[in-house]
Amino acid sequence: MKVLVVDDEPDVQPLFMQRFRKEIKNREVEFSFALSGEEALNYLHRDGSEIVLILSDINMPGMSGLDLLKEIRHEHLSAPPYVMMITAYGDQENYQQAMQNGANDFLTKPVDFNSLKEKLKTFVS
């Protein structure tokens, strides 16, 4: 399963790699990273067909996570990915906007990796 993580904080990358160390090792999951909405879109356009799940931060300079979500839902990709939105502000407004724009799930920072793992497991099955 290929997952794209979009966050403007570079340290998110080693964190995911370590948190999912076993899963990566067992080839259950494979991570790609993008530091901005624009970068994520480029990645999806270039070789995103294998991406089945996108985890995106909402608060990012430039193109926000919500903008990215709109773009993805707008483009009618052949196999639309499952999108989970993450934000530091666990507020109703962002949640509703994300849901309205076609987000599949919603996570709040700090990310609870155990529940994320559970979600990924149910998603795979």
Added chain:
Amino acid sequence: MSIVPFLIAVLLVRSIRNTLKTFNHPKKWDQWANGSNSAIVFIFIIQIIFRHEHIFDWIWDFILLAIVGIIYQEEQLHPVKAFGLSIVPYVVVSLIKNGLTLFSSEFDNKWSGYVGTAQAFAIVWIFASWFTSNRQQKAMEKEREKRRQEEELNRAIAARKVELEAMVKERTAALQQQKEELQHALAELRTTQDQLIQSEKLASLGELTAGIAHEIQNPLNFVNNFSEVSAELVDEMEEELEKGDVKEASAIAADIKQNLEKIRHHGKRADGIVKGMLQHSRNNSGERQLTDINNLADEYLRLSYHGLRAKDKTFNATMTTHFAENLPKINIVPQDIGRVLLNLFNNAFYATQQKQKTAGAAYKPEVTVSTSFTDTFLEIKVKDNGMGIPEEIQDKILQPFFTTKPTGEGTGLGLSLSYDIVVKGHSGSININSKEGVGSEFIINLPLRT
């Protein structure tokens, strides 16, 4: 003939009385004059009744002498002195006549012609003297009257002067009071200004709080996540070691070490933010210290952005930084320059946010910070592609209390305080390039050696 001394006595008393009238005299003199008059009239009546002329001739002589004596003794009666003196010859002649009458019964025949003539002369002398005295007295009275009028005039002038002085005093007191009131108002204004500056600081701190919360939350999340994952990694490492896979175990150890480094990094990041916040809210102006402007600008750019986003979550902007490499550290008051930068960033984001409300979807808000330096100056440029500042208000925006924001949203002190901090506090300069509808650029120049 005894009516003559009676008349002289009456005239004398009258003269004395007139003289007394012209100045303030004790009441006893009036009583004296009245008493004398009554006495003279009384004696005259007795004389008429008893018809004993010889004795009354003596009595009149003594009465007249007594009156002359009184005139001579009293200084106040000086004006009638001449008149009094004119009586003396008559009295002398009268005494001689009386004396002769006493000693010789043939007096009538031998001397009466001479004595009568002398007496007549003396009487004429008295009346002439009385007439002169009367005239003098009238002249004197006139003079006195004139002097009295002058005195009255002087008194009126003096009274007016006192009145005017009182008015001047009153006016001066009123002016003094006004001055004091104005001084009080000025002091109050100064206090209010200080309070306003303080509340401006607090307002910008309030705007900062949301940004700070976000900025602290992120590193704290990393600290928590990396420490949790490190604990897991230690377990895994132990498992690997039990299995004997030393290579894998040492790879995990390297990861753990890296994580500890990251924990430290993010801890320090949070620490820096808290310190910056404390510095920002500090009341007294801090001390100058060597500061990395790139770090300072980056820190406040993020705080400003997140502060605005906390209020308007739909707002997004691109933050671009062009930081000069090897930028020399500069000796400044970091919290003051930080406040200036925060203000410029807030304004820049506000300008783009306002433009976004009217511009189409293609509009991408962007705020750019650039730093550069020469031998003598360090330059910070804050640029936005927001609404821009209309030309007619460009020279007003640095004035205190000037704001384009709706009432209650801006104090109008931000840029004016920034100007004071840069120009007065750091001997630098602020320049503005702006075009309405295109964007604004604020350029701060700070001298490197101060």
